[in-house]
Amino acid sequence: MGGTFNPIHIGHLIIAEKAREQFHLDEILFMPSGIPYFKNQDEVLPGSVRVEMTKLAIEENPFFTISTIETEKEHNTYTYETLEDLHARFPHTQYYFILGADSLWTIENWKCPDKIFAGCQILAAVRDDKEMKDLETQAFRLREKYGAEIFLLQTGRIDLSSSAIRRLVKEGNSIRYLVPDPVYDYIIKNKLYKEV
Secondary structure, eight states, rough: OOOOOOTTHHHHHHHHHHHHHHHHOOEEEEESSSBOOOOGGSOOOHHHHHHHHHHHHHTTTTTTTETTTTOSSSSSSSHHHHHHHHHHHSTTTOOOOEEEGGGGGGGGSOOHHHEEEHHHHHEEEEOOOHHHHHHHHHHHHHHHOOOOEEEEEEEEOOOHHHHHHHHHTTTTTOTTTTOHHHHHHHHHHOOOOSOO
């Protein structure tokens, strides 16, 4: 499960646990992005800080682990390259890529989408039943075009985003219970997002 995790929040953890449960996964690898080429760098905290928050968020779940494969790079990171790196390191592992279902409409704009689909199975987190028909149509189209293996992951509605959390902090509002307690403590202690 990749993401900027700026910050990681309970929505990320719920989706990861649902994926693990629904698809009987052995392990969920949380991978904070390195330099996300499609995001405003001024709003993204350093990788080391996002890695620390992610470690704090997942430390109590024995099925959750962290990878710093992307944050260790000093250049833009691309999903297809990360998948190639993972396969080179662990060639006998089958990978699933957990993402928000809305990404099914943008993934073709990512660098080398054909290599992404070849390198993993996609688990697309669906927020509600209203979008299911459109998602199934899009997933079918991607399967036909790329031979992609795409599965829709039922997570229920999780109306939470990292940008909303950053905005709440900036406005001086509480984010307690929106992020795991250790992440909340870390953000408050280090006065993060006050100037974002």
